Amino acid sequence: MLLLHGLGASRALWVPLATELEARGHAVLVPDLLGFGESRTIGTRFRLHDHVAAVTRLLEAHAAKEVLVVGHSFGCAVAVKLAGPSADRPLVSGLVLVSPPVFRDGEQARDRLGHRGWLARRVLAGSPLASVTCGAMCLLRRPAAGLVARIADDVPERVARDSVQHTWPAYRDALMALLDDNPLPAAIGRPRAPTTVLLGDADSETPAEDVLDWPHEQVGVVVVEGTDHLLPLRRPAAVVDAIEARHSDSLW
Numbered sequence: 001m002l003l004l005h006g007l008g009a010s011r012a013l014w015v016p017l018a019t020e021l022e023a024r025g026h027a028v029l030v031p032d033l034l035g036f037g038e039s040r041t042i043g044t045r046f047r048l049h050d051h052v053a054a055v056t057r058l059l060e061a062h063a064a065k066e067v068l069v070v071g072h073s074f075g076c077a078v079a080v081k082l083a084g085p086s087a088d089r090p091l092v093s094g095l096v097l098v099s100p101p102v103f104r105d106g107e108q109a110r111d112r113l114g115h116r117g118w119l120a121r122r123v124l125a126g127s128p129l130a131s132v133t134c135g136a137m138c139l140l141r142r143p144a145a146g147l148v149a150r151i152a153d154d155v156p157e158r159v160a161r162d163s164v165q166h167t168w169p170a171y172r173d174a175l176m177a178l179l180d181d182n183p184l185p186a187a188i189g190r191p192r193a194p195t196t197v198l199l200g201d202a203d204s205e206t207p208a209e210d211v212l213d214w215p216h217e218q219v220g221v222v223v224v225e226g227t228d229h230l231l232p233l234r235r236p237a238a239v240v241d242a243i244e245a246r247h248s249d250s251l252w
Helices: 015-023 048-061 074-082 106-114 118-124 128-139 141-151 157-162 168-180 184-189 208-212 236-248
Strands: 002-004 066-072 091-098 195-200 219-224
Touching: 002 048, 002 074, 015 236, 048 074, 066 074, 066 236, 074 091, 074 168, 074 184, 091 184, 091 236, 106 118, 106 168, 118 128, 118 168, 128 141, 128 168, 141 157, 184 195, 195 208, 195 236, 208 219, 219 236
Parallel strands: 002 066, 066 091, 091 195, 195 219
Antiparallel strands: none
16 A cells, blocks of 8 residues: 655654554555655655656555555645556555545636645745745754644644644645646546545545536545544544455455
8 A cells, every 4th residue: 555645744644644554454555645755855856747746656666466456635746646547666466545635627726725824825826935934944944844734733743743844845736736737637537547535525625516516426425423624633643444345355
């Protein structure tokens, strides 16, 4: 199993779930995507296919021939790209997409991505303030991490601290990939692997209706009540159950 985090996050998001899955006998890989977390200094280009190439190298290093891929938010986009046709990659036996950003059009994409906060809105607007702000955070990364950890007291400290552990190009390119090169609408409509989608009914960043209103006859959809965009943190048991169900179910 391969667990992929989202934008402005790191592998810390998945560590508790990975520990549970390993305790149930599953082999699990939990990387930091290029430019994020402990991979912050790796890579100079951060397009979707760059992330896919890096993840493919990781799977090859572990001799993985078949993999169930789980993505959260931006990680869902990397996951479905990994499941695309290629003879050079391990077989993706299934996908579990948690809070996937599925947008009908550019206007909706800008609206949804803008819910990520001030920095995201400045990036989408092409403002030079975005790069200046992100650069300042890089110079003040340690105190910024401590400040975020105190403010974001509704998430684990490591997750909060890692929210600033990324480079400006990695953040910018990931955000713009969801705006300009988002593979998720097509992947939901015509999946290339057996797919389960988990949605939070109180998610303002990737609202459940965005998927529910999109054609998805071949995709299993689970709506988890009373939770927001951080489904892996808020309802870990529901995510683990969905992963195990997809792992054991080879039927569409």
